[in-house]
Amino acid sequence: MSSLVAHRKAINRRPVGVRVSFQLVQPATPEEAVRLLAGASAGQMSVLGGGTDLLIDIDQARASPRQVLSLRKMPWRYLRWEGSSLVVGSTLPLRTLELDRRVQQQLPGLWEAIRDVGSPALRARATLGGNVGRCSPASDLLPMLIALDARVRILGPSGVREHPVDLVLQESRKTNLGPAELIESLIFPSAAPSTYMWQRVQPVNDISQVGVATAYLPDAPHWRIALGGLQPRARRLSEAEAVLRSARPTHLEQELAAQEAARRAEFVSDKRATESYRRRLVAVMVRRALQTTIDRMPRPAAARKPSR
Amino acid sequence: MMRSDAEPKARGALEYGTDLEAPGMLWAALVRSPVAHGRIVHMDLAGARKMPGVVAVVGPDDLRTLLPKAALEVERPVFPLQEIRYRGEPVAAVAAETLAQARRAAAAVAVEVESLRVDARIEDIFPEWPSAAAADDPHVVGHVHARHGDVDGKFRTAELVHSETYRTSGVHQVALEPHACLGEIRDGTFCIRTSTQTPFGLREDVASVLGIPEAKLLVEGSWVGGGFGGKGSAFIEPYALLLAVASGRPVKLALTYAEEFELGRTTLPAVIRLDTAVARGRIVARRVRLLLDTGASLPGRDFAVGYSIGFLLGPYRTEAYDIEGYALRTNKPPFGPHRAPFAPQSVFALESHIDGLARRLGADPIEFRKIHAWRENDRTAYDQPVGPFGLEAGLEAAARTAAVWRTGIPAGHGIGVACGFWSTGVGAGGEARLFLQPDGLVILEGEREIGNGSVVRGLSVVAQRVLGLPANAIRIQYGDTATAPFDSGVYGSRTLAALGQAVEKAARALEKTLATRVGAPQVRLETKNGQVLVVSGRRRQKLVDLLTPAERAAGGLEAHGKHYGAEKKVDASRVLEGTVYPYNDFAASVHLVEVAVDRETGHIGIVRYAAFQDVGTAVDRPAVEAQVEGGVVMGLGTALSEEMMWTPDGRLLNPGLLDYRLPRIRDAPPIHVDLIEGFAGAGPFGAKGIGEPPIIPVPAAVANAVADATGTRVFELPLTPERVARALKLL
Numbered sequence A: 001m002s003s004l005v006a007h008r009k010a011i012n013r014r015p016v017g018v019r020v021s022f023q024l025v026q027p028a029t030p031e032e033a034v035r036l037l038a039g040a041s042a043g044q045m046s047v048l049g050g051g052t053d054l055l056i057d058i059d060q061a062r063a064s065p066r067q068v069l070s071l072r073k074m075p076w077r078y079l080r081w082e083g084s085s086l087v088v089g090s091t092l093p094l095r096t097l098e099l100d101r102r103v104q105q106q107l108p109g110l111w112e113a114i115r116d117v118g119s120p121a122l123r124a125r126a127t128l129g130g131n132v133g134r135c136s137p138a139s140d141l142l143p144m145l146i147a148l149d150a151r152v153r154i155l156g157p158s159g160v161r162e163h164p165v166d167l168v169l170q171e172s173r174k175t176n177l178g179p180a181e182l183i184e185s186l187i188f189p190s191a192a193p194s195t196y197m198w199q200r201v202q203p204v205n206d207i208s209q210v211g212v213a214t215a216y217l218p219d220a221p222h223w224r225i226a227l228g229g230l231q232p233r234a235r236r237l238s239e240a241e242a243v244l245r246s247a248r249p250t251h252l253e254q255e256l257a258a259q260e261a262a263r264r265a266e267f268v269s270d271k272r273a274t275e276s277y278r279r280r281l282v283a284v285m286v287r288r289a290l291q292t293t294i295d296r297m298p299r300p301a302a303a304r305k306p307s308r
Numbered sequence B: 001m002m003r004s005d006a007e008p009k010a011r012g013a014l015e016y017g018t019d020l021e022a023p024g025m026l027w028a029a030l031v032r033s034p035v036a037h038g039r040i041v042h043m044d045l046a047g048a049r050k051m052p053g054v055v056a057v058v059g060p061d062d063l064r065t066l067l068p069k070a071a072l073e074v075e076r077p078v079f080p081l082q083e084i085r086y087r088g089e090p091v092a093a094v095a096a097e098t099l100a101q102a103r104r105a106a107a108a109v110a111v112e113v114e115s116l117r118v119d120a121r122i123e124d125i126f127p128e129w130p131s132a133a134a135a136d137d138p139h140v141v142g143h144v145h146a147r148h149g150d151v152d153g154k155f156r157t158a159e160l161v162h163s164e165t166y167r168t169s170g171v172h173q174v175a176l177e178p179h180a181c182l183g184e185i186r187d188g189t190f191c192i193r194t195s196t197q198t199p200f201g202l203r204e205d206v207a208s209v210l211g212i213p214e215a216k217l218l219v220e221g222s223w224v225g226g227g228f229g230g231k232g233s234a235f236i237e238p239y240a241l242l243l244a245v246a247s248g249r250p251v252k253l254a255l256t257y258a259e260e261f262e263l264g265r266t267t268l269p270a271v272i273r274l275d276t277a278v279a280r281g282r283i284v285a286r287r288v289r290l291l292l293d294t295g296a297s298l299p300g301r302d303f304a305v306g307y308s309i310g311f312l313l314g315p316y317r318t319e320a321y322d323i324e325g326y327a328l329r330t331n332k333p334p335f336g337p338h339r340a341p342f343a344p345q346s347v348f349a350l351e352s353h354i355d356g357l358a359r360r361l362g363a364d365p366i367e368f369r370k371i372h373a374w375r376e377n378d379r380t381a382y383d384q385p386v387g388p389f390g391l392e393a394g395l396e397a398a399a400r401t402a403a404v405w406r407t408g409i410p411a412g413h414g415i416g417v418a419c420g421f422w423s424t425g426v427g428a429g430g431e432a433r434l435f436l437q438p439d440g441l442v443i444l445e446g447e448r449e450i451g452n453g454s455v456v457r458g459l460s461v462v463a464q465r466v467l468g469l470p471a472n473a474i475r476i477q478y479g480d481t482a483t484a485p486f487d488s489g490v491y492g493s494r495t496l497a498a499l500g501q502a503v504e505k506a507a508r509a510l511e512k513t514l515a516t517r518v519g520a521p522q523v524r525l526e527t528k529n530g531q532v533l534v535v536s537g538r539r540r541q542k543l544v545d546l547l548t549p550a551e552r553a554a555g556g557l558e559a560h561g562k563h564y565g566a567e568k569k570v571d572a573s574r575v576l577e578g579t580v581y582p583y584n585d586f587a588a589s590v591h592l593v594e595v596a597v598d599r600e601t602g603h604i605g606i607v608r609y610a611a612f613q614d615v616g617t618a619v620d621r622p623a624v625e626a627q628v629e630g631g632v633v634m635g636l637g638t639a640l641s642e643e644m645m646w647t648p649d650g651r652l653l654n655p656g657l658l659d660y661r662l663p664r665i666r667d668a669p670p671i672h673v674d675l676i677e678g679f680a681g682a683g684p685f686g687a688k689g690i691g692e693p694p695i696i697p698v699p700a701a702v703a704n705a706v707a708d709a710t711g712t713r714v715f716e717l718p719l720t721p722e723r724v725a726r727a728l729k730l731l
């Protein structure tokens, strides 16, 4: 028998299950919000969007902010089409996007990714800004945002900057946002045939074992494949995209792209799925998502008669 | 008829365990072990005692001084004096003015433990199937062996032997309301208010754990936010009472949801081996082996094995069998009952096995079951008589539905059938006290409604049927263990079937008294303008006018009823070791399910479901149908997704509802409920218990449907997509 000595260390920080009190700050304008953030000492002030991630972190004692800055009064609960690009305010509840017919028609993959986040009640609170801000490796939205080349508009003390979402994301709970910066909106440059597929053990309020986003964009490189459920976060798989050489790749090309994606993705084994199962899922789901995306492409305008 | 508790529950007006309060109440928190197996070397409670708001901190030493007679050789001693036996086992407890203060102080206790070897899994103890010497292994805490007929001979001459091994996982009851209680010492009496299925059983149990006389303990049930077997014997109550002794104040303890999972009394994993000998297309002999993980349990766990193993013989005629099972002590919390304890797991193994065997023989799975099915007057494996039993009728109804579903079934879909039996706990006793007042009937009760309706609705329906009173003239009044009549508790599907018999007797006694008073052969009651009227033929008399002055002074006419079931016997010559469980009143379930299997990912979709349920008499049809639907959905959780995951060092990886996956409403398929009546049970008006039977065949039915769809059998529960994918050799 081993006689290791184990310790249950005395915990001096706040244990799980003990509520913390914080001061809620509700600035009236974006400028005021940025000013307040800039004036706060490091790590003392958290930004609250829908709160579906932040409040759980506070409850589980992963975060214990002194102050919480609410974005409730920000004029960012909008959705607007500028030509064929869609601009979504960062604090718009996901539910509004889900109920928008045009979003469903023009960005079907984004709509699919949003539709199955949590439950209807959760989507009535959760926001795109919060999903990017949390940067969860398991996020269902980030693969689609990446595949659609979404851009993030960031507001900070020195004004506004705009970057592709891929450059803003880092790893779980970490983005390239400065301490006094806020996500103001997300811009989807163009409508695109697109597809999002996930697999979970259960459809509602479960974490996706993998998520697969595919899109066909107007600008080259047209095909985009991005995966979620991998470490340290969702990413594009350009090697797999490169296999696809036309708007309507053959079954063989789809299969090869899917296999390339499965080979390249950095999966790990955890309690939700083993690494090998995740690879297996990707091989199947990338192929299916590509086919669905092809099926969603507009039919060529003048259907030519088959020439013999 | 609207349930009397529905509206106040919707308004949040009823007090659950978590709502309990008392003036001057303190909050409790538990200090829990950091390892799954070890000895406490040092524990420093002094620091916690000095923390803000802390009123009492108790550890093993305090237990010895405050309650010197507390039992230590029980599965859940208040604190382990010698050995920590599972991770998270409470080693000390704190009471403070606020919950936050209690939790902070509990977290501040440092514990130093000498770690011992952890045996968290069955494979750690018996990597191979145990040999005959296994019974002496110190991990074996229960051993049952029964045998009948010329088993070896039949296996030797069999035309075919079908052998398989199945594995099942631990499942949690997941009552929405966590365990919660409030303890206080009033004039030397230990008083506990708690969310429990069994106030009287709890009184006995808590008294023995604390080492106090039962007469010194008063138990009062709160409303129960779901039990499913998890709110039976003593669990958190001793901590609240110990802290109440130490602090002199009322103490409330409510578990966090993580604690619910980490301390819970749940079903644990099992390994089941089945060998079946066949001659001329029929089963002629069976061998059954069971290894049952019983967690940190003590020797004497025969009951658990004997009980579980019976389901492995099934509702089938068995000429010759040899069944043997071991209960194994592992470093997990002591196991406990979960709706139809261990039946869904056993039936998953047995009915998968039978289904596969039928297919191997080229027989129709339903017909093959019918050939072997118990009918009334058959004898069970332990030579007990089978009473009226709706299995054959259920199989026939299922065959008709299956034939309809079969036509036009899409590729990738499959249909599975499974059946099971249940033995309603009509043996356990109970008493009823009815009080007929001028304006209505009062039923006096010790146990609260646990959610299924068997108390608020079931008991009242029995009284309605006997007396003719409308539902709104019947009220249930709840008492504590000092004022309410004794009852064994809400478990074993027995409330209506057993306690209902006591209510029926009391109601009949009332009826008889009144009939005598009006000089009629029988009477019926009705109400008019809030007055109870006694009706005989065309005569209607006010009840008040029929009461004696003494009864009028007491407020009404009282009647008692008792039901204590006769002890059932098994043929003891067949039992070589331990004890097998004698059965009472048989109820059959036959379930049918259509699934869609994704052949590339292993994902299972439930397309539709039908449950053919032998209920004796449905005395309250909507309630029975609701129980069947609920049982099916809960069973789908066991079948597809629910699984407690432990690491080899005994840590639970998924102590919460994110990764312990309970079915949600979106997972519920269309469920067709077909109640089979006419095979009378022992309950009032021929009712059989219905709480547990509908969960039993669900995992097996799903597994059989998957086999039908894919030709591949999955040997382990739950059938998660990854497990199915492995069975399909996709990875």
Ligand SMILES: Cc1cc2nc3c(=O)[nH]c(=O)nc-3n(C[C@H](O)[C@H](O)[C@H](O)COP(=O)(O)OP(=O)(O)OC[C@H]3O[C@@H](n4cnc5c(N)ncnc54)[C@H](O)[C@@H]3O)c2cc1C
Residues within 6 Å of the ligand: A046, A047, A048, A049, A050, A051, A052, A053, A054, A055, A056, A071, A090, A091, A116, A117, A118, A119, A122, A125, A126, A127, A128, A129, A130, A131, A132, A133, A134, A136, A138, A139, A140, A141, A177, A181, A182, A183, A184, A205, A206, A207
């Ligand atoms: C039950 C449940 C189920 C869930 N299911 C899913 C699911 O299926 N798929 C999925 O992807 N996610 C899921 N989530 C996670 C979560 O709902 C999403 O990540 C959601 O989009 C977060 O948005 P929020 O507005 O609630 O974020 P918040 O909690 O408000 O914020 C999250 C983080 O982002 C920061 N932040 C918020 N807004 C901004 C902003 N405008 N600018 C800068 N930083 C900001 C916050 O400071 C915080 O660090 C689930 C969560 C729960 C509780």
